[in-house]
Amino acid sequence: MSTPPRPARARFSTAVGAVSVAALLLTGCSTAEPESNQTSQTPVSGGNLVYATGDAEPTCLDPHVGGNYPQALVSTQYLEPLVSLNDDGKIIPWLATDWEEADDGLSWTITVHDDVQFTDGTPLNAEAVRANIEHLKDPETASSTGFLALEKVTGTEIVDEYTIRLNLREPDSALMESLSQPWLAIQSPTALERSKAENCESPVGTGPFIVDEWVKQNSITLVRNEDYNSPPADAGHKGPAYLESITWRFIPESASRYAALQAGEVDVIDNAQPDTIAAAGKNDSIEHLNAPRPGASNRIELNSSKPPFNDPLVREAFAHSANVDAGISSLFFDTAERSYSPLSSVEELGYEDPKLFTYDPEEANRLLDKAGWDQRDAQGYRVKDGKRLSLEFPVSTNQSIPAEVSLFEQIQATAKEVGIEINLNLLDLSSWYGALAQNNYDLVSAPYTKVGPDVLRILYHSDGIVPAPSGYFANLAQVDNPELDKLLTQASRETDPERRAALYEEAQKLILEGYYILPLYDQQNHFLYRSSVEGLRALPTVSTPTFYDVWLNR
Numbered sequence: 001m002s003t004p005p006r007p008a009r010a011r012f013s014t015a016v017g018a019v020s021v022a023a024l025l026l027t028g029c030s031t032a033e034p035e036s037n038q039t040s041q042t043p044v045s046g047g048n049l050v051y052a053t054g055d056a057e058p059t060c061l062d063p064h065v066g067g068n069y070p071q072a073l074v075s076t077q078y079l080e081p082l083v084s085l086n087d088d089g090k091i092i093p094w095l096a097t098d099w100e101e102a103d104d105g106l107s108w109t110i111t112v113h114d115d116v117q118f119t120d121g122t123p124l125n126a127e128a129v130r131a132n133i134e135h136l137k138d139p140e141t142a143s144s145t146g147f148l149a150l151e152k153v154t155g156t157e158i159v160d161e162y163t164i165r166l167n168l169r170e171p172d173s174a175l176m177e178s179l180s181q182p183w184l185a186i187q188s189p190t191a192l193e194r195s196k197a198e199n200c201e202s203p204v205g206t207g208p209f210i211v212d213e214w215v216k217q218n219s220i221t222l223v224r225n226e227d228y229n230s231p232p233a234d235a236g237h238k239g240p241a242y243l244e245s246i247t248w249r250f251i252p253e254s255a256s257r258y259a260a261l262q263a264g265e266v267d268v269i270d271n272a273q274p275d276t277i278a279a280a281g282k283n284d285s286i287e288h289l290n291a292p293r294p295g296a297s298n299r300i301e302l303n304s305s306k307p308p309f310n311d312p313l314v315r316e317a318f319a320h321s322a323n324v325d326a327g328i329s330s331l332f333f334d335t336a337e338r339s340y341s342p343l344s345s346v347e348e349l350g351y352e353d354p355k356l357f358t359y360d361p362e363e364a365n366r367l368l369d370k371a372g373w374d375q376r377d378a379q380g381y382r383v384k385d386g387k388r389l390s391l392e393f394p395v396s397t398n399q400s401i402p403a404e405v406s407l408f409e410q411i412q413a414t415a416k417e418v419g420i421e422i423n424l425n426l427l428d429l430s431s432w433y434g435a436l437a438q439n440n441y442d443l444v445s446a447p448y449t450k451v452g453p454d455v456l457r458i459l460y461h462s463d464g465i466v467p468a469p470s471g472y473f474a475n476l477a478q479v480d481n482p483e484l485d486k487l488l489t490q491a492s493r494e495t496d497p498e499r500r501a502a503l504y505e506e507a508q509k510l511i512l513e514g515y516y517i518l519p520l521y522d523q524q525n526h527f528l529y530r531s532s533v534e535g536l537r538a539l540p541t542v543s544t545p546t547f548y549d550v551w552l553n554r
Contacts, residue, residue: 041534041553043237043242043534043535043549043551044242044551044552044553045242045244045551046242046243046244046552047242047243047244047551047552047554048243048244048245048246048247049243049245049246049247049267049268049533049547049550049552050246050247050249050265050266050267050268051246051247051248051249051266051267051268051269051270051547052249052250052251052257052260052261052266052268052269052270053070053073053074053248053249053250053251053269053270053271054251054252054253054254054257054269054270054271055069055070055073055270055271055398056068056070056398056399056429057070057216057217057250058070058071058074059200060196060200061074061075061200061201061202061203061211061214061220062075062187062196062199062200062203063075063079063145063146063182063183063185064132064135064136064141064143064146064183064184064187065141065142065143065196065200065470066142066143066144066145066470066472067143067144067145067146067147067183067470068145069293069447069449069542071182071183072181072182072183072449072542072544073270073544073545074220074248075182075185075203075205076182076207076539076544076545076546077207077208077209077222077246077248077546077547077548078203078205078207078208078209078210078211078222078225079182079185079186079187079203079205079206079207080094080095080185080186080205080206080207080230080232081094081095081179081180081181081182081184081185081186081541082094082095082096082099082110082112082129082179082180082184082186083095083096083099083176083179083180084180084232084233084234084539084540084541085177085180085451085539085540085541086233086234086540087234087540089348089540091176091177091180092232092233092234093232093233094180094230094232094233095112095113095116095124095186095206095230096110096111096112096113096179097111097112097113098110098111099111099176101495104171105168105170105171105172105493105495106167106168106169106170106171107165107166107167107168108165108166108168108175108176109159109163109164109165109166110129110163110164110165110166111162111163112124112125112126112128112129112162112163112164113162113230114161114162115229116206116229116230117206117227118187118188118190118191118204118205118206119188119204119205119206119207119210119225119227120188120190120191120204122188122189122190122191122204124186124206124230125161125162126158126159126160126161126162126163126164127158127189128186128188128189129156129164129186130156130158130164131189131192132184132186132187132189132192133150133153133156133166134156135187135192136150136184137150137153139469140196140469141196141469142469142470142471143183143468143469143470144468144469144470144472144474145181145183145450146181146183146184147468147469147470148458148464148468148474149174149178149179149181149183149184149450150178150184152168152169152170152172152175152492153166153167153168153172153175154167154168154169155167170493171492171493171495172492172493173454173491173492173493173494173495173500174451174452174453174454174492177450177451177452177454178450178451178452178454180451180541181450181451181541181542182541182542182544185205186205186206187199187203187204187205188204188205190204191203191204201214202214206228206230207225207228208224208225208228208231208240208241208547208548209222209223209224209225209241209243209245209246209547210222210223210224210225212245217250218249218250219247219248219249219250220247220248221245221246221247221248222245222246222247222248223244223245224240224241224243224244224245225240225241226240227240228240228241231548232539234540235548235549236535236549237549241547241548241549241550242535242549242550242551242552243547243550243551243552246547249266251266251269254271254272254273254276254401254402255276257269257271257272258272258273258276258279258280258528261286261528261529261530262283262286264530267529267530267532267533267552268527268528268529268530268533268536268545269527269528269529270525270526270527270545271401271526272288272526272527272528273401273402273403274331274332274333274335274336274403275333275403276528277333277335277526277528278333278334278335280528284531285530285531286528286529286530286531287528287529287530287531287533288526288527288528289526289527289528289529289536289537289538289545290335290525290526291525291526291527291538291543291545292344292345292346292522292523292524292525292543293344293346293447293449293522293523293524293525293542293543294344294346294347294449294450294451294452294455294541294542294543295343295344295346295347295448295449295450295451295455295523295542296342296343296344296447296448296449296450296455296456296459296523297339297341297342297343297344297345297350297519297520297521297522297523298339298404298445298447298519298520298521298522298523298524299339299342299445299517299518299519299520300322300411300443300444300445300517300518300520301443301444301445301446301476301477301516301517302315302318302442302443302477302515302516302517302518303439303441303442303443303444303476303477303478304477304478304479304480304514304516305439305465305478305480306439306442308373308389308391308442309442311371312514312515313367313368313370313371314367314368314371314373314389315514315515315516316367316515317363317364317365317367317368317371317418317420318364318391318415318420318515318518319356319357319515319518320357320358320359320360320361320363320364320367321359321361321364321411321414321415321417321418321420322357322359322411322414322415322518323359323410323411323414324338324357324359324407324411324518324520325338325359326359326410327406327407327410327411328407328520328521330410331403331406331407331410332403332521335524335526336521336522336524337521337522338519338520338521339352339519339520339521339522340352340353340354340356340357340512340519341508341512341519342456342459342460342508342511342512342517342519343453343455343456343508344522344523345522346522346543347452347453349453349500349501349504349505350453350508351504351505351508351509351512352512352519353509353512353513356512356513356515357518357519359414361414361417361418364418365418365419368382368389368418368419368420371384372384373389373419376419379421380416380419381416381419381420381421382418382419382420388421389419389420389421390421390422390423391415391420391421391422391423391442391443392423392425392435392440392441392442392443393408393412393422393423393424393425393441393442393443393444394425394427394431394432394435394436394440394441394444395408395424395425395426395427395432395445396427396428396429396432397426397427397428397429398428398429398432399429399432399445399446399447400445401524404445405424405426407520408424408445409424412424422443433471433472436472436473436476437467437471441476444476445520446476447523448474449523449542449543450542451541451542453491453500453504454491454492456488456491456504456507456508456511457488457489457491457492458474458475459474459475459476459477460475460477460479460481460484460488460507460511460516461475461479461484461485461488461489462475462479462480462481462482462485463475463485465478465480477516477517479511479514479516481510481514483510484507484510484511487503487504487506487507487510488503488507490503491503491504491507525538525543527545532552532553532554533550533552533553534550534551534552534553535549535550535551536549536550537549
């Protein structure tokens with residue numbers, strides 16, 4: 001496919017094209033439930049909000065280091081990116097006021113606010129942005145998410161005190177989407193000069209809150225930034241946050257989190273379980289915020305780099321052996337819908353083909369016979385050349401909710417009926433990463449959150465088999481398909497919306513028809529909160545909650 005002519009250069013400026021804040025606040029939400037809890041009452045300043053998370057406690061509060069969702073959840077409160085998204089998915093200002101792509105697509109020029117300071121007194125300027133780009137790309141930082149998002153950036157140029165140019169090795173249609181993510185948030189260059197350990201303890205940003213204290217395995221205390229003046233363009237107010245402080249507690253056990261919420265000991269909980277959500281619907285004092293994450297769908301990835309899944313017939317057979325629909329129906333209490341796409345339903349360019357993933361044991365048996373797995377051992381499992389058809393499935397207990405683990409167990413049971421053995425190994429996060437690094441897996445469920453369809457390039461381009469500096473590699477299905485590589489590379493360069501959509505559709509067809517993945521459902525993001533919590537919303541970027549506009553009505 002030839003490269004089409006490039007359209008006129010893209011430009012955004014707060015001076016000439018910004019939608020008013022009032023109009024943005026009236027924009028309808030695209031998710032199933034409202035994105036915020038707003039009333040007509042006058043907000044009250046003060047108070048401490050208690051947030052209880054069930055996600056893994058970060059090992060570092062600097063999301064540049066590594067780059068996982070627990071870091072994004074908490075760092076959203078004290079760090080800010082250059083841009084954000086509105087509810088329609090359009091890029092809007094945050095720390096940046098203006099951005100412009102060069103005619104050849106090989107650079108972006110970005111201007112930041114001239115009146116913003118980090119909470120250590122360091123000014124926000126072009127040099128600060130440069131320091132952050134260099135920090136993310138430095139192998140010593142051990143970034144994964146941020147490093148992969150900036151892999152096309154080759155260097156920077158300071159245009160003037162508040163303007164920087166990012167130079168690229170090739171056009172990147174997803175760059176501004178990437179820069180909206182919390183893993184690329186801008187930190188004080190002065191603070192970044194500290195040791196990694198010190199910066200991990202208390203990153204310094206421009207956000208509405210400041211990291212005051214981190215008591216490991218217990219809580220993080222965030223206090224209000226009294227000088228705050230840099231909200232995103234769609235924020236509900238200006239000036240400092242209403243809340244005086246936030247206590248960010250770590251409560252891994254879901255029943256304990258919900259009990260604390262019911263008792264009024266905490267104000268907001270995340271990782272609400274399906275049965276808990278159903279129960280909360282009967283409680284007038286508790287509200288529900290449903291904010292599915294963008295990027296990839298929740299899916300099981302099939303390691304195509306080694307037997308038995310280097311055989312596409314076996315991959316297809318496994319897909320037909322899994323009774324996913326029945327599991328979701330029985331376990332998720334209508335809080336999740338079956339996905340047939342590599343992309344979250346939040347992404348507009350998702351493509352699906354349900355007929356590829358029907359539960360069909362008869363077809364699974366036929367395919368396994370055809371692939372040469374036509375004998376069975378005494379336990380009923382398929383055998384070929386004296387070896388059992390056995391699959392290793394490491395599962396991170398930090399990333400998988402109980403209902404999801406139960407779903408994996410049901411898939412294990414239906415696969416057994418056609419002669420496939422699945423060894424479910426429940427591991428802590430560190431051991432899970434170790435299993436991936438050693439290529440000791442055949443199946444894996446690994447959530448990956450990213451704004452925009454370019455997540456497909458990160459997850460399924462063969463370049464993604466090579467580890468990032470952090471040691472993590474994103475292409476866990478280990479897809480090595482030149483045709484797919486070409487489509488994903490072209491799509492990442494393409495700025496024409498229709499051509500870009502067509503390229504991503506073709507890429508998704510190859511991924512699905514190759515049975516490299518078994519799609520399950522959207523990445524779940526359910527928050528329950530006391531009805532006294534006003535103004536809570538999830539950012540339209542990666543669906544993390546923001547407490548800047550929140551106040552306590554009690």
